Amino acid sequence: MNRNAVQILDGNTFIVSDRSGDMDADAPFPTGLFSFDTRFISTWALSLNGQRLGPLTVDDLDYYHTRFFLVPGSAVAYTDSDVSIIRERTVCQDMKEVLTILNHLHTPAEFTVRLDVGADFADIFEMKSGSIRKRGATSTRVDGQCLRLCYERESFRREAAVTSSIPADIDERGMTFQIRVGPQETWTTLLEVQILGFNGSNVRESLTGRPVRSRDQLKRDLDEWLARAPRLATDNDDLLTSYRRSLVDLAALRYTPLTAVDDRSMPSAGLPWFMSIFGRDSIFTSLQALPFAPGLAASTLNVLSVTQGTKLDDFRDCEPGKILHEVRYGESAAFEEQPHSPYYGSADTSPLFVVLLDEYERWTGDVTLVRRMEWPARAALQWLREYGDARGDGYVWYAPRNTTTGLENQCWKDSWNSISYHDGRLPGFPRATCELQGYSYDAKMRGARLARLFWNDPGYADQLEREAADLKQRFNRDFWVEDGQFYALALDSDGGQVDALSSNIGHLLWSGIVDDGRVRTIAGHLLGPKLFTGWGVRTLAKGEARYNPIGYHIGTVWPFDNSFIAWGLRRYGLKDEAGQIAGGIIDATRFFDGRLPEAFGGYERELTKYPVEYPTACSPQAWSTGAIFLLIRTMLGMEPDGDRLIVDPLLPSHIGWLEVLDVPGRWGKADAFGRRADFPHVHAP
Missing domain, CATH: 1.50.10.10 (Glycosyltransferase)
Known part of the structure; x- marks a missing residue:
């Protein structure tokens, strides 16, 4: 695994991203949101005013919980930035990402926040072979404030349902937020990706009959494991x-x-x-x-x-x-x-x-x-x-x-x-x-x-x-x-x-x-x-x-x-x-x-x-x-x-x-x- 990759996981569900938190199907190493050998999200790319973000640091809080500190542009050529971004991501079978924009100016600032989203539903063997050829039907639709990305081949069905806690302008390729942030204030939204199986429930529940674990349960489990x-x-x-x-x-x-x-x-x-x-x-x-x-x-x-x-x-x-x-x-x-x-x-x-x-x-x-x-x-x-x-x-x-x-x-x-x-x-x-x-x-x-x-x-x-x-x-x-x-x-x-x-x-x-x-x-x-x-x-x-x-x-x-x-x-x-x-x-x-x-x-x-x-x-x-x-x-x-x-x-x-x-x-x-x-x-x- 490329040392620039960041991974978080919970059992058979895991995320691989670059160090800015983005996922790109064309990355030199395999990125995406995966569960039960299927990539549910292949594109997850954040930009601010049309500019991609660069990492200041990545904080691996737990194996299922990571925080990214970002600025617009490349952090390699970093100059004092008027704005910074925090992505706090958790995987508990589904994915949750708290996105926070911080305005460091003493005056209000307006931003266009764009999240590009895509799903190729690649099988893990397709990815290893380097040839992704889907034989089923892939569809994307906007369902109110939910972006639904679906794949069906006979009885095999997988779906990613993407939502935000703050209303967004949603299209079939992602979502856009036009925001105004007060002086030295913050703007926050919770982004969620539900990973769904053949019956519309969480893919883990649909395959195992077991409920999805919460972040608190994961934390208790890890604490008990380390204590033993x-x-x-x-x-x-x-x-x-x-x-x-x-x-x-x-x-x-x-x-x-x-x-x-x-x-x-x-x-x-x-x-x-x-x-x-x-x-x-x-x-x-x-x-x-x-x-x-x-x-x-x-x-x-x-x-x-x-x-x-x-x-x-x-x-x-x-x-x-x-x-x-x-x-x-x-x-x-x-x-x-x-x-x-x-x-x-x-x-x-x-x-x-x-x-x-x-x-x-x-x-x-x-x-x-x-x-x-x-x-x-x-x-x-x-x-x-x-x-x-x-x-x-x-x-x-x-x-x-x-x-x-x-x-x-x-x-x-x-x-x-x-x-x-x-x-x-x-x-x-x-x-x-x-x-x-x-x-x-x-x-x-x-x-x-x-x-x-x-x-x-x-x-x-x-x-x-x-x-x-x-x-x-x-x-x-x-x-x-x-x-x-x-x-x-x-x-x-x-x-x-x-x-x-x-x-x-x-x-x-x-x-x-x-x-x-x-x-x-x-x-x-x-x-x-x-x-x-x-x-x-x-x-x-x-x-x-x-x-x-x-x-x-x-x-x-x-x-x-x-x-x-x-x-x-x-x-x-x-x-x-x-x-x-x-x-x-x-x-x-x-x-x-x-x-x-x-x-x-x-x-x-x-x-x-x-x-x-x-x-x-x-x-x-x-x-x-x-x-x-x-x-x-x-x-x-x-x-x-x-x-x-x-x-x-x-x-x-x-x-x-x-x-x-x-x-x-x-x-x-x-x-x-x-x-x-x-x-x-x-x-x-």
Whole structure:
């Protein structure tokens, strides 16, 4: 997301504007008012006496509430202005904007205030493709003091109703106010945009049956969320800022799916492209946030179990036992032009579901949920055996059933060119990426624990452990690239090695599938010059044919990726190496105002001196938000051990001390503290 963009959101409704508060369909980054994968407002442009406005400052009051301070013309060439403008905007499913004109003269002043309004009702997939072609009918009409912008295609109906608390001259392209403001006085109006669905009610109400929340309710909810979170104190200001920012962003990204039986929410993936259910992203974020917000994991498990695959469906890449990839509610999904209603094209969500279930129990002791999730977890494990193992060799493979609109790569690096040989060639299908085998191993080991302790099925536990041991042995034989001394990125359709060096090998560490004798060799690659930039580990190593420091999955640095790599290094006892990665990512937060983006450039730290922005990265993004939480857990060595919280800290060189108070878990609340041996003393607040 462009750093000039301003975002506010409430669940599945969000606004992206420029720093003056305007929205423009032709902007270099996607702006507008969005809800349920449809852009309801594409133009929202304010002018005063025919002149557009420039920002003095933008005040992000809350994630759903922003204030813009503006003057006519460009604030870059600012001279004393006789007038200033304040736009105070809130999104609570609908949008409200309080517009205030301030006359700084000692004499009355007259102004023409114009608000241009337009709606293209673009589907999120149309915007991503860069081609907006509507097949339904768009209409605009003035209904008294209401401007109605409508779109209809059969039973799919969306409408934006725009009103003002002060009467205006309304036409089909917006509204105009001819105003007179007294000396040193103000003029104010409240602008509202109602987002309406097929039955004329708020689109959220029409789809979910749940009422729209008020601003006061949102404020109380955020206050309660922050009050429940553990308190962090440290001498590192970058970490402190990022922790606070991440807590608020994670609150903002909470999403209540239509399938939820109550108002409990799970993490959506990120803004602007992925404000919906994403199985993989929600699972990873819930894992990261377990020591800080364990309730997210419970909601994620519940929702994903309800939507678990039950049949073969080639269009949706669905198979029995498979955990979904993504759900969309826009026009293209409604008319099955995209398979996302829901779509199951990911090979990792099913094993990760079991991993999250076990880790959640280890932290919380919530045996009730574990027993309720027994059959969804068994079905996910059976998917690994029956459908994931497409070649019958014990590995997890993927190939899209939907070869038209489905995803080619169904691993976390799901862009088309992310899986390649060292020489840049792309393998055929099916493909078996290395981290999928690690997730499968981990899921079998954790499933065995759950079966033995909670499902009263020791025979099944023994079977899973045998399968896991066999998988680990064969994996360390078949994936090991002997002349490079690392694990192959994948196996190709012939069983040959896809021999590129990538960050995927770091995920093998936290899964536990790596032979102990090879751990330091893998760590050497991860912290070596081909993969490590000084800020973090690249997705693809420098020297690989497809390497590009600003390629989406072929050379950028992903904070989420690095947080799990650091956790994996810590699992194998490599504390210093884990701290080196944690330190690099935490240093990077300073350049993003504490908000880690989806990805940033894979340039060497010494070359650029700062992390280079990836131009279309989501921000905020859930698993980048969660990265800080997992890095804190890793640095402090926080691990559950029965009804105790074990703390075994090792901090990077630029963090002297770190304290987390009231960590929730099966132990109730516990504190974690770490201090470097060379740090003289601690003055905790």
